[in-house]
Amino acid sequence: MLIGMKKATLYALKEDRDAILLSLQKSGSIMLIPENEKVSLPGIEDVGTQIDKTKDALKFIDIHGKKSSLLEPRPNISYDAFLEESDDGEKLTEQVDTLATKISSLRNEAASMLAQVEALAPWIDLDIPLEELASTQTSVYFAGYLPELEKDDFLSDIKGLLAETIVLKEAPEGRAIVVFAHRTAAAQVKHFLKEHDFTDVVFPKRTGLAADIAKDLTNASKMKTSLADELEAEAKKVAQKKKEVELYYDQLAAREERLANGGTETQKTFFVQGWVRVDRTKEVEKAVKSVTAAYQLEFFEPAEGEIPPTEMENPAFIRPYESVIELYSRPKAGSIDPDFAMAPFHFIFFGMMLSDAGYGLVLTILLFIAMKLVKPQGFAGKLAMVIFFGSISTIIWGALFGGWFGLELHPLLFVPMKEPLKMLVLCFGLGAIHLVCGMLLKVYMLIKQGDWMGAICDQISWLIMFAGFLCMGLVPGSLGKNMAILGAAIIVIFGGRAKKSIFGKITGGLLALYNISGYLSDLLSYSRLFALGLATGVIAMVINTIAQMLIASGPLGIAVAVVFLVLGHFFNIVINVLGAFVHSSRLQYIEFFGKFYETGGRAFMPLAIRTKYMNITK
């Protein structure tokens, strides 16, 4: 069911604003409408930067310390404890932030030192301290790399010149060499160097022999690395307090949301508007009243052209199926919530596609345990419940079709593999009911809007025709035929009523009748119920057959067979649950919703405390 919305306007004193917003957030009943300009309150930037910092800190903790386990339930915390902000979280975040910066700068320094050591490696044999490598009054020096292939040519080229060459180790850049030349020969040496693709080297600004410098740098880098290791050990200790950082993150997120919308203000007062569920207006009033008596709060029906957000509410058995709709698109405000009509079909289709009672049992038990342990919330929780219901349906269908872990056992109905035609008739029958349901919902919507013409000509006419087809098969005589002709006649005569010209009216009517191919392909689409059930059953059979062969091969084979059976059936369950969910949803989205559903609703997201890590208990 869709919940009606009222628009609320609130005037109050500016000095009460923080308290009022907090109280509203606690009650979680109003969705504030952003004003055109200057919406956020001062301080939101700081909270934003703090949130980013906390996010980084949590990432750092994830890498260095505790990885959060998927199965761990969220810790519980009471409202008051949550809202009581201590600076522990902030301090911890600061601490982690400093640690992270220190560690990364130490590691960077160590790495750059090692890079220098590597660059010095070819020069280790040089017996001149680096600071003494300099040109004098009579000589000039060149130090750098010469390509290995050019080395011999270069040496022979400068043989006659007044120059001395020291050839050192080979490096990726080439052969390291130092050339000392007399000033008179400098120009020529330089020319030859250039000719042989010589590149200059830039030494680190340090004094001493290259070998000593390299040793010093290596030691220093080792020191920095071990210091970083120590800090990381410390980080591991801090990571134990991850929960506090997470709490801090949730508190910050709640504060950011509270600050995001401050409404319009005058010197002394402020004004906000928002959407409130029809049945929650009292809560909003109470929340404001608990802070101050100086306020004015009014509720209005939405004005013409205003589109309120969409909120669905359904009984507990149907509520999980809201997740299937959230995956698609919310219904437009004022249209209908299809959950109640969709849920039973989703339930039936899911079970038919999995259709193995053994798998259904395993899945039911596993999901039951998992939900008890993790207690998934929100969307994930709803989704888990949909699959849980589906697995119960799987047990039922599995028993009807006699499928137990791929073995055939007392089918209560019939075995689809042996009687495929019967199974197809069942699929198409269920499909026809599904489609007719969708069309009836459209009829209901059209009549509610007062469009009787549309209801009769575009929907009921088709239903008459389909009923006629059904009668032609079941009831002897011409009743069915006449009904089908009546339906078709209505479609052809009124199908083009929106067109202006006579010609348009005629072709429009005929084209409308052509839609029958659409209905046919919709119906054929339900054959997937059979095909996916077949996939589960036959793959289970394949697994069993291979296991049988393994068992026949001896005692070792039996052990392997057991492992193979467990893994194989588990894989089959996983892949087919995915298929069953996706395809039973698809049958809703394309075939069912296509008949009547109006999308385009916005989610109702009230100002509330939304947490990522904590579980708030009232």
Place this chain on the structure above:
Amino acid sequence: MITLGTALAFGGAAIAAALAGVGSAMGVGIAGQAGSGVISEDPDKFGNVLVLQALPGTQGIYGLLIAFIIVLNIGVIDGNIKELSTFQGLALLFSGLPIGIGGLLSGIYQGKVAASGIYLCAKRPEETGKGIILTAMVETYAVLSLLISFIMVNGVKL
């Protein structure tokens, strides 16, 4: 002795399993390449990406399914291979074609849609569900191929 008919039936099973398997392999491969790129940016999306990557994998399963039913029916599994007439064999060969060809092509295209679904999940993780549904649309045709292959195999009385 293996007759020409029996050999042709083997061909049907081979076409079903091999072509559909290749289609799935290519589809899962295409999606997997896109997936690694997204995971390199955000490892937390692994779950969503894996679901999308797994979707084009079903064609291979469907192909295997038809191949298995064919070899089961001609008695390969229990060791008493039946002697099929040439026409029976041909019929089984043709039965393998729909899921073979349908699985091959739908697997590749489903992989492409899955890859774009993975990019969608990278940009707007909250819309992953829609990417999954779009990907599943392609699978419809593999399902239809599977169905007709099955009905054909089932119709060959040995």
